[in-house]
Amino acid sequence: MTIMEVCGTHTHAIRRHGIRQLLPQNIRLVSGPGCPVCVTAEEDIALALKLAKQPNVTLFCFGDMLRVPCGNESLLQLSSRGADVRIALSPLDALAFAKENPTREVVWYGVGFETTTPHTAALLEAAARDNIQNLSVFSAHKTMPNALRALLDTDTKIDALICPGHVSSIAGADAFRFLPEELHLPSAIAGFEPEELLVAILALVTMILRGKPALINAYPRVVKSAPNETARALVDAWLAPCDAVWRGLGMISMSGLALLPEHAWFDTLKRFSLAPVSVSAHTACRCGDVLRGAIEPVECPLFGKACLPQHPLGACMVSSEGACAAYYQYEGAGI
Amino acid sequence: MCLAIPGTIAKIEDETAFIDYGGTTRRASVRLLPDAAVGDCVLVHAGFVIQKVDPDEGAELEAILKEVELL
Numbered sequence: 001m002t003i004m005e006v007c008g009t010h011t012h013a014i015r016r017h018g019i020r021q022l023l024p025q026n027i028r029l030v031s032g033p034g035c036p037v038c039v040t041a042e043e044d045i046a047l048a049l050k051l052a053k054q055p056n057v058t059l060f061c062f063g064d065m066l067r068v069p070c071g072n073e074s075l076l077q078l079s080s081r082g083a084d085v086r087i088a089l090s091p092l093d094a095l096a097f098a099k100e101n102p103t104r105e106v107v108w109y110g111v112g113f114e115t116t117t118p119h120t121a122a123l124l125e126a127a128a129r130d131n132i133q134n135l136s137v138f139s140a141h142k143t144m145p146n147a148l149r150a151l152l153d154t155d156t157k158i159d160a161l162i163c164p165g166h167v168s169s170i171a172g173a174d175a176f177r178f179l180p181e182e183l184h185l186p187s188a189i190a191g192f193e194p195e196e197l198l199v200a201i202l203a204l205v206t207m208i209l210r211g212k213p214a215l216i217n218a219y220p221r222v223v224k225s226a227p228n229e230t231a232r233a234l235v236d237a238w239l240a241p242c243d244a245v246w247r248g249l250g251m252i253s254m255s256g257l258a259l260l261p262e263h264a265w266f267d268t269l270k271r272f273s274l275a276p277v278s279v280s281a282h283t284a285c286r287c288g289d290v291l292r293g294a295i296e297p298v299e300c301p302l303f304g305k306a307c308l309p310q311h312p313l314g315a316c317m318v319s320s321e322g323a324c325a326a327y328y329q330y331e332g333a334g335i
Numbered sequence: 336m337c338l339a340i341p342g343t344i345a346k347i348e349d350e351t352a353f354i355d356y357g358g359t360t361r362r363a364s365v366r367l368l369p370d371a372a373v374g375d376c377v378l379v380h381a382g383f384v385i386q387k388v389d390p391d392e393g394a395e396l397e398a399i400l401k402e403v404e405l406l
Contacts, residue, residue: 009338062381089381089382090363090364090381090382091381091382092364092382093382112381115339115380115385116380116381118367118383118385119367119380119381119382122364122366122367122383125366166339166380166385169339169378169385169386170385170386195396196396202400202403203399203402203403206403206404207406210406212406214406216402216403217399218399220395220399221391221395222386222387222388223386228368228385228386230366230369231367231385234366234367
């Protein structure tokens with residue numbers, strides 16, 4: 001039986017605790033598109049690079065976006081050549097900088113799923129309240145449900161799904177109820193400690209064996225059925241669903257989030273009148289197949305050879321939560 | 336990316352909570368959880384408190400296993 005997880009932190013926790021080695025051979029754990037850095041479309045990365053090259057722009061983003069390569073460039077490389085690119089621990093860092101540096105055009109490059117999107121909305125709210133003119137948001141945020149529907153519609157064959165823990169803490173467990181009810185897929189929301197992961201896997205195996213798909217919340221300490229309404233209302237006030245390209249999965253309808261038209265002033269793409277950039281992919285990179293769970297990292301011809309943590313060629317190796325980075329860190333080059 | 340750390344709220348000033356992570360204190364915004372109170376154990380992600388953590392650890396795993404048995 002094949003069980004997929006779709007959360008970068010689960011990918012990492014499973015590798016770190018050696019969960020796979022504890023399970024019998026007939027239970028296969030596979031990583032899906034759970035790392036928002038890894039699923040960011042190359043076209044979006046190309047736009048971020050274009051923004052960073054503008055001399056009056058200071059670009060803020062989370063740390064693991066810095067090294068994602070697009071062609072033979074990354075934000076980190078641009079930074080070493082003089083571009084003003086900064087790591088934020090919270091999007092509010094960008095706001096503080098914008099206030100102290102009114103002559104800089106500050107861009108918040110927002111990447112993340114439901115757990116992180118409210119933070120970008122909070123940034124927008126604070127910027128509007130404080131009348132900050134020199135900050136804008138480039139939203140590359142995404143939402144999980146439609147991506148899961150699209151994934152399960154492909155040739156990906158899985159028997160059960162480990163649902164993300166912290167996405168669920170914001171979106172509510174009910175956001176994943178469609179998995180057993182519409183798609184007949186046993187699902188369990190899991191925490192991040194090894195015992196919590198094993199309980200979730202036990203629940204999934206039981207459901208598979210009994211043929212009774214359901215949604216089990218195996219992380220009730222943190223996840224409730226209903227969403228965090230404050231966060232939801234805040235996101236709804238600033239962002240709306242839009243079609244989005246996911247690396248490895250292609251265009252998925254209503255799986256991204258864009259600034260509402262009435263907030264166009266804060267929308268980086270409108271403020272800078274940026275036209276979409278087309279990108280030619282590195283032909284041997286198989287990040288797309290890894291992200292769909294179609295192959296293991298070690299099956300990519302570049303893994304452990306040309307593509308290494310210190311020299312990543314694709315997003316799955318760059319992000320600390322990428323499937324390839326996690327595999328390499330805990331199991332080496334797999335040779 | 337979904338990395339979230341549990342800590343205890345030591346103090347709240349306006350929208351800023353001071354979170355104690357077992358010896359070290361860092362700030363986080365409570366904008367997303369306005370009813371968070373001093374003494375609450377909470378989950379913090381990217382500078383924001385996102386959810387409360389129920390203190391009772393052991394009983395919950397048992398309850399889940401019972402729920403699985405009943406399926």
